[in-house]
Amino acid sequence: MMPGDIQPYIDGVLNGNRRMLSKTITLIESTHADHQKKARLIMDQLLPHTGKAIRMGITGVPGAGKSTFIDALGMMLLEMGHKVAVLAVDPSSVVTGGSVLADKTRMKKLSIEENAFIRPSPSGGKLGGVASKTRESMLVCEAAGFDVIIVETVGAGQSEVAVASMVDFFLILMIAGAGDELQGIKKGVLELADVVAINKADGDNINRAKLAQQQYEMALHISAPSFSGWRPPVVTCSARESKGIKEIWNIVTDHRTILAATGELDMKRRQQSLDWMWYLIKESLTESFNSDPQVKNSLTKIKREVMDGLTSPISAAEKLLTYHNIN
Ligand SMILES: Nc1nc2c(ncn2[C@@H]2O[C@H](COP(=O)(O)OP(=O)(O)OP(=O)(O)O)[C@@H](O)[C@H]2O)c(=O)[nH]1
Ligand SMILES: [Mg+2]
Incomplete structure (x- = not known):
C-alpha cells in the first residue's frame, strides 16, 4: 500500500x-x-x-423518542455553534440488516443541516464488530471537526454496555409506562446512566412522567455514587416540544466540568481504551474458538455429557480448549 x-x-x-x-x-x-x-x-x-469532542451515548426502549430527542438536542447545539455527528449501534442490524437510523426522516431538521452529520449503524456482522466500527467512526468524526458526538442505541440488551464504554456521558431516555416503571430496561443498564430522562412529559402525560421520575429517583438512590460523587439526576423532558432539552445539556456540561476537575474524565477515557483492547481480544478468541472445526464437532456431545454429569465441567473445558489449541 x-x-x-x-x-x-x-x-x-x-x-x-x-x-x-x-x-x-x-x-x-x-x-x-x-x-x-x-x-x-x-x-x-x-x-x-481526536479526543476533543464531547461523547454522549443515548439509549431507550423502541419508541422512547430517541430520534426526536436527538433532533431537538442537535438543533439546539448547532445554534450554540457546535458541530454534531450522530452515529448508531443497532443490535437489530446485526440480525436483520436493518438500522435504527436508516430512516433519516426521523431526524427531519438535523439531517439537512450543514454542520450535522448522521450515519446509520453498519449492518450485519457481530455486535462487537458493529460497535467497534461505530467507535472508530466516532474518532473519524472528531478528526473532521465535529465537537459533539451522539451515539444512539436501542435499549434491548448488550449494546448499551458497548456504547457506554465508548462515551463520556450516558443518557437513558424512558417513558412513563403502566405499572412497573422499570420494565423494559435491564437492571445493570440503569447503573450505566449519568442521567435518566423521562420523555414525553407533555399534554396529559405530564403527571405520569412526574410519577415515573419519582420511581426512578428511588431506584437510583440505592446505587453508589461514582468516584467524583456524581449521582445521576432524574429529569423529565418533551423532545417533541423541545422542553427540558437545555436543562439536560446543562447536566452534560456540569458532569464534564466535575469529571475534568477531578481528572476522572481522562482516567475514564484511558480505561475505556484499555477495556476496548481486551474486548476485541476476547471477541476474537471466542470467535476463533467457536469456529474451530473440532470444537464444533464435539461440542454437542460434550455439552450433553456435562449436563448429564458424565464429564465434569473442568475436564470438558480442558478438552475443548486442547482441541482448539492444537488446531
Ligand atoms: N408526545 C410526545 N411524543 C413524542 C415525544 N418524542 C417522541 N415522540 C413520538 O414517539 C414516537 C417515537 O419517536 P422516535 O423519536 O422515533 O423514537 P425512537 O426512540 O427513536 O424509536 P426507535 O428508533 O424505533 O427505537 C414518534 O411518533 C414521536 O413523534 C415527546 O416528547 N412527546
Ligand atoms: Mg430512532
Whole structure:
C-alpha cells in the first residue's frame, strides 16, 4: 500500500470534507481485507487529531423518542455553534440488516443541516464488530471537526454496555409506562446512566412522567455514587416540544466540568481504551474458538455429557480448549 493512497482520505477528513468523511467510514465498515488495512493506516494518522469532542451515548426502549430527542438536542447545539455527528449501534442490524437510523426522516431538521452529520449503524456482522466500527467512526468524526458526538442505541440488551464504554456521558431516555416503571430496561443498564430522562412529559402525560421520575429517583438512590460523587439526576423532558432539552445539556456540561476537575474524565477515557483492547481480544478468541472445526464437532456431545454429569465441567473445558489449541 502506497501512502499516497490514503493521503486524500486523511487530508479530506482533516479539512472537514463530508464526502471524504463518508468514504473513510465506508472503508472502516468494509469487510474487505484491503479496505480494512487502508482504514487502519488512515486511523493511525487521524488518532492524534481526536479526543476533543464531547461523547454522549443515548439509549431507550423502541419508541422512547430517541430520534426526536436527538433532533431537538442537535438543533439546539448547532445554534450554540457546535458541530454534531450522530452515529448508531443497532443490535437489530446485526440480525436483520436493518438500522435504527436508516430512516433519516426521523431526524427531519438535523439531517439537512450543514454542520450535522448522521450515519446509520453498519449492518450485519457481530455486535462487537458493529460497535467497534461505530467507535472508530466516532474518532473519524472528531478528526473532521465535529465537537459533539451522539451515539444512539436501542435499549434491548448488550449494546448499551458497548456504547457506554465508548462515551463520556450516558443518557437513558424512558417513558412513563403502566405499572412497573422499570420494565423494559435491564437492571445493570440503569447503573450505566449519568442521567435518566423521562420523555414525553407533555399534554396529559405530564403527571405520569412526574410519577415515573419519582420511581426512578428511588431506584437510583440505592446505587453508589461514582468516584467524583456524581449521582445521576432524574429529569423529565418533551423532545417533541423541545422542553427540558437545555436543562439536560446543562447536566452534560456540569458532569464534564466535575469529571475534568477531578481528572476522572481522562482516567475514564484511558480505561475505556484499555477495556476496548481486551474486548476485541476476547471477541476474537471466542470467535476463533467457536469456529474451530473440532470444537464444533464435539461440542454437542460434550455439552450433553456435562449436563448429564458424565464429564465434569473442568475436564470438558480442558478438552475443548486442547482441541482448539492444537488446531
Ligand atoms: N408526545 C410526545 N411524543 C413524542 C415525544 N418524542 C417522541 N415522540 C413520538 O414517539 C414516537 C417515537 O419517536 P422516535 O423519536 O422515533 O423514537 P425512537 O426512540 O427513536 O424509536 P426507535 O428508533 O424505533 O427505537 C414518534 O411518533 C414521536 O413523534 C415527546 O416528547 N412527546
Ligand atoms: Mg430512532
